[in-house]
Structure formats: structure tokens, C-alpha cells
Amino acid sequence: MPRREDLADFAGFAAARREAGRDAREVRAAGGMARTLVGGADAGDELVGTREEPRSIALPSWSLGRPRALDRCRYPSRMQPVVDGRPRAECRAASRALGWDLDPCEAILAWPAEVPLGLVATDDQAGDGARWTLLMPVDSPRRIAPRAPLADDPDATMRSLAALLCDSPLSRAEACPSDSPPFSLGQVVALSYELGRRLEPSVVQDALRLAAMPDAWAVRPPWLLVHDRRRDGWWWIAAEGAEAPDWVEGLPHRPRAVRSFALEPLRADLPARAFERAVAATVDLIHAGDLFQANVAQRFSTTLDGSPRSLAAAALRGHSARHGAYLELDGDHAVLSMSPESFLHVEAGGVVSTRPIKGTRPGDGDPAELLASAKDAAELAMIVDLMRNDLGRACRLGSVEVREPRRLERHPTVIHAVAEVRGRLRSEVTTAELLAATFPPGSVTGAPKIRAMQVIESLEPVPRGIYCGSIGWIDDRHGLRLNVAIRTAMLARIAEDRWTLGYHAGCGIVAESEPLAETAESLAKTAVLARLTR
Numbered sequence: 386m387p388r389r390e391d392l393a394d395f396a397g398f399a400a401a402r403r404e405a406g407r408d409a410r411e412v413r414a415a416g417g418m419a420r421t422l423v424g425g426a427d428a429g430d431e432l433v434g435t436r437e438e439p440r441s442i443a444l445p446s447w448s449l450g451r452p453r454a455l456d457r458c459r460y461p462s463r464m465q466p467v468v469d470g471r472p473r474a475e476c477r478a479a480s481r482a483l484g485w486d487l488d489p490c491e492a493i494l495a496w497p498a499e500v501p502l503g504l505v506a507t508d509d510q511a512g513d514g515a516r517w518t519l520l521m522p523v524d525s526p527r528r529i530a531p532r533a534p535l536a537d538d539p540d541a542t543m544r545s546l547a548a549l550l551c552d553s554p555l556s557r558a559e560a561c562p563s564d565s566p567p568f569s570l571g572q573v574v575a576l577s578y579e580l581g582r583r584l585e586p587s588v589v590q591d592a593l594r595l596a597a598m599p600d601a602w603a604v605r606p607p608w609l610l611v612h613d614r615r616r617d618g619w620w621w622i623a624a625e626g627a628e629a630p631d632w633v634e635g636l637p638h639r640p641r642a643v644r645s646f647a648l649e650p651l652r653a654d655l656p657a658r659a660f661e662r663a664v665a666a667t668v669d670l671i672h673a674g675d676l677f678q679a680n681v682a683q684r685f686s687t688t689l690d691g692s693p694r695s696l697a698a699a700a701l702r703g704h705s706a707r708h709g710a711y712l713e714l715d716g717d718h719a720v721l722s723m724s725p726e727s728f729l730h731v732e733a734g735g736v737v738s739t740r741p742i743k744g745t746r747p748g749d750g751d752p753a754e755l756l757a758s759a760k761d762a763a764e765l766a767m768i769v770d771l772m773r774n775d776l777g778r779a780c781r782l783g784s785v786e787v788r789e790p791r792r793l794e795r796h797p798t799v800i801h802a803v804a805e806v807r808g809r810l811r812s813e814v815t816t817a818e819l820l821a822a823t824f825p826p827g828s829v830t831g832a833p834k835i836r837a838m839q840v841i842e843s844l845e846p847v848p849r850g851i852y853c854g855s856i857g858w859i860d861d862r863h864g865l866r867l868n869v870a871i872r873t874a875m876l877a878r879i880a881e882d883r884w885t886l887g888y889h890a891g892c893g894i895v896a897e898s899e900p901l902a903e904t905a906e907s908l909a910k911t912a913v914l915a916r917l918t919r
Contacts, residue, residue: 478569478861479626480611483619487637489518489612490698493711495639496520497632501716502694503573503604505858506701506709507866508727513795515707516614517566519858521573521606523713528599531579542583543817549603550574550859552815556735558864566611566620571860574867575602575712575720578849581825581838588838596848598875602714610636646691646699648918651888651911654684655846660907661900663844664892670840671896678767679831679840682891683907684847687918689884693719693876699917705797706913708868710856716878720851723872723913725796726803728826728855729819731864735810737776737819738788741768741828742869743893744802747909752793752800760897761802765791768893769804771827771834778822780808798912816859826869829853831893850875852889872913888914 487495489504496502503523506515529545546552550572561567580600582589608623610633621629632639653660660683667679689696697711706723713719727740744761746754755761769787777785785808794801810819830853831837852875857867876884890910892903 477625478622479624480565480569481621483610483621485619485637486617487612487619488702489520490702491641492520492610492612492636493694493698493701494641495636496694497639498642500524501713502711503606503713504697504701504709504711505573505856505866506706507858507868508707514614514703514705515701515709517568518612518614519568519573519609520612521604521609523573523604523606526602526604526714528603529580529601531577531595531598531600538583538586542580543821546580546601546820547815547817549601550816551605552817554735554813554815555731555737555810555819555864556812556814557862558731558733558735558860559862560733561863566613566622567863568609568611568622568858568860569862570605570609570622570624571858572603572605573712573856573858575599575710575714575851575856575870576820576824576854576867577601577851578825578829578853578870580854581830582842584821584824585835585838588835588842590839590842594842594848596850597877598714598718598720598850602712608633642692642694646689646693646695648689648696648886648914649687650918651685651687651915654686657904659683660904664894664898664900664903666844667840667894668896668898668900671894676836676840677832678764678893678895679837680829680853680891680893681841681844681903682849682852682889683845685888685890685911687886687888688879689876689886691882693721693884696917697721700914703797706872707796708857708866710868710870712856718878719876719884720856720870721874721876722851722856722868722870724856724868724870725794725799725801726826726828726869726871727866728857728869729823729865729867731810731819731866733864735812735814735864736807737780737810738805738807739772739776739823739826740803740805741765741772741826742794742801742803743768743828745892745906745909746800747912748796748798748800750800752795755800755802756793760895762791763897764893764895765802765804767832767895768828769806771832772806772823775823775827775834776806776808779810779814779819781811784809796913798916799909816865824855825853826855828893829869829871829891849889850887853891872910874914 501523503521505519507517509516577596577598577600579596611620663681667681700723701709708724708727710722726742731737743765744755773785788807789805791802791804794803851870852873854870855867856870859865874886874888876886878884890907892906
């Protein structure tokens with residue numbers, strides 16, 4: 386099967402298509418439809434069809450594994466989201482600098498208890514921590530509820546996802562002035578790992594295996610606060626003419642919630658021996674030729690007494706989580722992500738990048754040992770190839786390149802090896818189409834992706850939920866920034882000030898993997914949360 390980068394021109398692509406017989410498939414989108422309803426949608430995000438003609442997109446499908454949902458789905462993508470009675474493209478945002486001296490974690494503690502809080506942190510891929518922190522109210526969420534995947538589910542899932550995301554082509558992403566933050570209005574989203582099962586039902590081993598949280602969750606806040614760590618400045622962003630609530634202007638002076646928290650030590654849900662057997666079973670499948678790599682995880686649990694916001698402020702303090710997030714999904718559920726990994730970053734002109742992580746050592750370990758490890762280098766090389774192929778299904782021919790094959794990044798509790806793959810999206814590829822080509826992230830599935838997902842489902846006893854899914858910000862004008870939701874805790878209220886907390890940690894398993902070493906790596910990835918236990 387030829388690779389995209391080996392096809393020098395369109396004639397070569399056409400010849401390869403004729404020879405392979407299935408190297409490209411055509412996705413046709415009907416031009417106009419009735420409104421698609423998503424659970425919890427409100428009239429402010431109504432979707433209306435346009436009178437444009439149907440379109441076709443040729444989508445190569447030589448990703449590692451058989452063609453996935455994007456290669457065969459049919460759904461309307463010519464939809465125009467309407468906000469406050471006007472097309473979203475006409476809803477201009479205005480930004481205003483704020484003369485605040487306020488740390489984002491202090492802002493978490495000062496945020497009014499009655500206003501649901503959303504926070505997304507992201508770096509600029511050039512620093513040693515999160516540069517940007519976005520805070521916003523997250524009331525009135527819209528959801529795609531979990532349900533068992535069916536044979537015809539990918540088409541319905543794509544329609545629901547396009548509606549939820551108010552889909553539009555990502556190539557329209559604009560550059561921003563150098564003196565203002567690269568954000569306007571948009572949506573904060575959380576996508577569970579199980580959304581991938583609905584995009585590709587062939588991975589399903591147990592149709593009744595459903596996560597507690599929605600398969601997708603989104604909120605379009607009316608305004609947001611943006612902090613730039615590099616300049617130590619704040620901005621208010623809202624629709625032109627909008628006024629801030631009275632409490633926002635006084636946020637730096639509001640009393641801090643001094644509610645403490647107590648986190649019990651993490652406990653593995655299963656004995657260590659059970660995880661070691663799962664690793665050994667994966668290695669046996671690799672030696673049998675079933676796959677090359679799978680990311681197998683185990684779940685840990687504990688209880689939190691006190692405030693999830695206080696936990697989030699402590700976990701995210703110091704901007705250490707480069708792609709962190711905290712979302713209050715509803716009154717009884719919250720998600721805290723301390724992720725170091727960028728899944729998708731779309732910039733001006735539709736330039737998309739992904740930065741997969743493979744290879745981990747404890748923070749006090751020897752970086753040279755990780756850099757010299759042939760086994761860890763092979764793990765990353767496989768995922769780089771997978772992500773290159775995934776991006777290739779949505780990018781212009783010949784635009785996908787490996788910008789950085791391997792480098793080390795130091796984080797507060799671990800050392801990681803990371804790569805960067807970049808491409809330029811085709812002009813009409815939308816957010817939902819990009820996700821269908823790439824989701825779930827390759828670094829937390831394996832290669833070939835679909836077979837790895839089947840193995841993961843057969844070995845892991847519980848759904849992953851938001852773990853190994855994605856959290857981030859989809860901007861109306863400046864692209865998107867989505868993380869890989871690792872180092873992520875899911876909280877559920879069981880009493881007034883008492884919460885259960887679930888936390889997964891996993892490893893990339895390859896032919897050379899040893900069960901004891903992989904168990905130790907899994908435990909090392911709990912350190913980011915374990916340091917907060919009493």
C-alpha cells in the first residue's frame with residue numbers, strides 16, 4: 386500500500402487508487418437538512434441548512450487498519466450555526482485588556498460557587514508550561530448521550546457530532562494580532578474515549594459497555610477570561626457590545642474560597658498481578674502478529690473530601706500541566722485533567738499539528754537512559770507513523786511531515802519523549818471530519834489503531850470515559866486546541882462534600898515490553914495526583 390508522501394503528484398495518486406482498488410473513498414454530504422437535535426441543545430445554537438450544492442471529498446484510507454468511519458459516512462456538513470439570531474460568522478468578538486494582578490489558580494478559588502466553572506490551559510508549543518489559561522461559565526451544556534454502538538451508528542454519530550460542534554471548515558482559521566490573545570468566542574468540549582467506538586463500531590466487544598459520562602459534551606460560553614502567563618496579563622473576550630456580569634470586574638478582589646480538601650491515597654481497582662497478565666497477553670498477541678502496539682491502562686480509585694475546585698487549583702498551580710483542564714460537567718460530576726500532551730492544534734490557514742508522547746521515566750530518572758532506549762524509540766516511531774497517516778486522511782496531498790521525530794520534555798513528575806507531526810488541512814475539512822480521521826488519539830490506542838482498540842476493550846474491565854479522549858477549545862476564528870486526556874481524574878458526588886475519584890494510567894505495550902516494568906511505568910504516571918494526597 387503506497388504512502389501519501391510517496392505520491393509525487395495527483396497522477397501518481399490516481400494510479401495508486403486504481404491499483405489498490407480501495408485507497409480512496411468518497412464522502413458525499415447532502416446540501417441542506419432539517420435541524421439535528423442533540424440532547425440538551427438550546428435555541429441559541431440552532432443549525433440551519435443552506436442552499437449550496439452537495440459536495441464530495443476524496444479521503445484516502447491507508448491508515449494503519451481497515452478504513453474507518455470517515456471513509457464511508459454520509460452526513461450534512463454544509464450547515465450554518467446561528468447564534469443570537471445571526472450566523473456565527475457574523476458574531477464578532479471583542480477583547481479588552483484587564484489590569485489584573487491575579488494568578489489563574491487564585492481565580493478558580495474566587496469564582497462564585499453558583500456559577501459552573503470551565504478552565505482550559507494550553508501552551509504555545511515552545512514553553513515549559515501552559516502559557517494560556519481560559520476561564521468561562523459552563524452552564525447549559527449540550528451532550529451526546531452514551532448508547533450502544535449499532536451497525537449504522539457512524540452516520541448518526543457524525544450528524545450529531547457536526548451539530549454539537551456547530552461545524553465549519555477549519556481552513557478558515559485566521560491569524561490574530563500580535564498584541565492580543567489567539568482566541569475569540571467558541572466552544573469548550575469534552576470527548577470521551579467511547580466516542581471512538583461509535584465512530585468505528587467494529588471495535589466493540591461488549592455493546593452494553595457504557596461510560597457514565599456523555600460521549601461528547603460542549604458549552605458555548607457567552608464570554609471568557611484569558612490569562613497570558615508570558616505577559617502576566619488578562620483579557621475579557623465577548624461579543625461586541627456585551628457587558629460583563631458585575632462579579633467579573635471584581636474577581637481579583639473577591640474572597641478566596643478557603644475550603645480545604647483531603648484526598649485519600651490512590652488504590653488500584655485490580656491486583657497488580659491482573660495488570661501484569663493484561664500486559665503479558667498483549668505481548669503474546671504482538672508476537673502472534675495481531676498488532677504492533679497497544680496502550681493498555683488500569684484504573685485507580687479514591688475519595689475526595691472537600692471541594693473539587695480546591696483540588697483543581699492545587700493540581701494546576703504553577704502552570705505545570707501544559708494542556709490541563711477543569712470542567713464542572715453538571716452539579717454532580719467534574720473532570721480534572723493534568724495532561725502534558727497536545728492532540729490537535731489547528732492554526733491560521735488550516736495548519737494542523739499533533740505532538741504524540743511515547744516513552745516515560747520518573748521525574749528524578751536519567752534522561753539519557755530514556756533517550757538511549759531502543760524500545761521507547763520504537764514505541765514513538767510507530768505512533769508517529771500512525772498519526773501521520775491519520776492526519777493524511779484530512780490534509781492536502783504531500784503536506785504532512787514529521788517536524789520533530791523525537792525530543793525529551795521534562796514535566797514536574799515525569800520525563801517524556803515527544804514528536805511533532807504537521808500538515809495542512811484540505812479547504813473544506815471540518816472539525817467533525819478531522820476528528821473522524823484521527824479520534825481517539827493514536828498515542829493512547831496503538832497500531833494498527835482498530836485492532837489495538839479491540840484488544841484494549843477485551844482486556845480493560847471498565848470503560849475509559851473521558852480518559853484517553855480529549856478536552857479543549859474550538860474557536861470560531863482561530864482554529865482549535867485539543868489535548869489528549871491523560872493524567873485525568875473523573876469525579877462524581879456521593880454526598881454534600883464527598884466525591885469518588887477515578888483515575889487511569891497506562892503504557893504502550895510492544896514486543897519487548899516486560900510486565901513488571903510496565904506496571905512500574907503505570908504507577909509513575911499516578912505521581913501527578915499522588916503528590917496531592919494526604
